[in-house]
Amino acid sequence: PKSYNITLLPGDGIGPEVISVAKNVLNLAGSLEGIEFKFKEMPMGGAALDLTGVPLPEETLTTAQQSDAVLLGAIGGYKWDKNEKHLKPETGLLQLREGLKVFANLRPAYVLPQLVDASTWKKEVAEGVDLMVVRELTGGIYFGKPRRFGTNENGEEIGFNTEVSAAYDFDTIVTNNIFGDILLDEASMITGSIGMLPSASLGESGPGLFEPIHDSAPDISNNNFEPGTLSEQPLYPNWDRGKDKANPLATILSAAMLLKYGLSELKAAERIELAVLDTLNKGFRTGDIYSVGNKLVGCKEMGEEVLKSVDTKTHAS
Numbered sequence: 001p002k003s004y005n006i007t008l009l010p011g012d013g014i015g016p017e018v019i020s021v022a023k024n025v026l027n028l029a030g031s032l033e034g035i036e037f038k039f040k041e042m043p044m045g046g047a048a049l050d051l052t053g054v055p056l057p058e059e060t061l062t063t064a065q066q067s068d069a070v071l072l073g074a075i076g077g078y079k080w081d082k083n084e085k086h087l088k089p090e091t092g093l094l095q096l097r098e099g100l101k102v103f104a105n106l107r108p109a110y111v112l113p114q115l116v117d118a119s120t121w122k123k124e125v126a127e128g129v130d131l132m133v134v135r136e137l138t139g140g141i142y143f144g145k146p147r148r149f150g151t152n153e154n155g156e157e158i159g160f161n162t163e164v165s166a167a168y169d170f171d172t173i174v175t176n177n178i179f180g181d182i183l184l185d186e187a188s189m190i191t192g193s194i195g196m197l198p199s200a201s202l203g204e205s206g207p208g209l210f211e212p213i214h215d216s217a218p219d220i221s222n223n224n225f226e227p228g229t230l231s232e233q234p235l236y237p238n239w240d241r242g243k244d245k246a247n248p249l250a251t252i253l254s255a256a257m258l259l260k261y262g263l264s265e266l267k268a269a270e271r272i273e274l275a276v277l278d279t280l281n282k283g284f285r286t287g288d289i290y291s292v293g294n295k296l297v298g299c300k301e302m303g304e305e306v307l308k309s310v311d312t313k314t315h316a317s
Ligand code: NAD
Pocket: 014, 075, 076, 077, 078, 081, 090, 181, 194, 195, 196, 213, 214, 215, 216, 217, 218, 219, 220, 245, 246, 247, 248, 250, 286, 288
């Protein structure tokens, strides 16, 4: 069978929970298409800081660079928020994006008919929203050095920088790094929840990086747990699986983007997309997309339902 090496970077907060679910979905959709995955899980973000003292260990970057695609959960948490900049989990993510040279970040945002009630917009306005934001990912103010220094009225040093203008139309928005971040956080409210939106980051060659657009959601994860691992030889045996409240669909859909944009495995990607729609059609909802009349489930159960749909629905068709 065809075989691919996938680097898994669970990270922090809800990251390990959603990666664990997405890994199973990827495995099943692949196996139905004769594809085998070899997963290697590596520490990244706060988990890596605790383990090695840096947010992106050399070995994690090397493993990612040498794999066929990288699937990342989320990084960051209160625990490391006061760290110096070079020791913040987020710095590790920026270093990873830079190290993989994935300058183009695709962030689709569309309103699914099944979730139109979860939108902050009126049904008539939200219906049919279908956007693709193309976000420049390895430049801009994220990587910028202040161009000019001055002092404010309190005598404190302040920096200035220029921003690049955004060109856009109704279907596709091409934007710089920081506006891409802000725009999609906002668009997520139109689509129902940030827990639904995947992304793909691509360069000219080499492995792509696939991650949900949300962060580590410390408010719905267990902040005191030991960072975990999904590998058979646990790096952190005392890992607590969090609170089981996270919506894994953004990561599952990121796995579909990994198949589609990263590996050109369109059939396996479609299996996942169809299974997500089928699961929503059956009424399964995590808390962030719940509306009356549906079935409230946790992260794990949502994952199990998607697995059932990958198996039955897309297998039969
Ligand atoms: P977040 O995306 O983690 O959470 C925003 C809100 O959406 C929270 O209420 C969260 O519970 C909810 N949410 C997110 N993903 C979800 C999912 N899959 N299922 C259900 N609900 C979900 O953003 P945040 O709270 O601003 O950031 C969390 C951490 O990430 C911070 O502690 C920080 O360390 C790091 N961080 C975030 C940003 C950012 O852009 N927001 C930037 C730098 C660092």
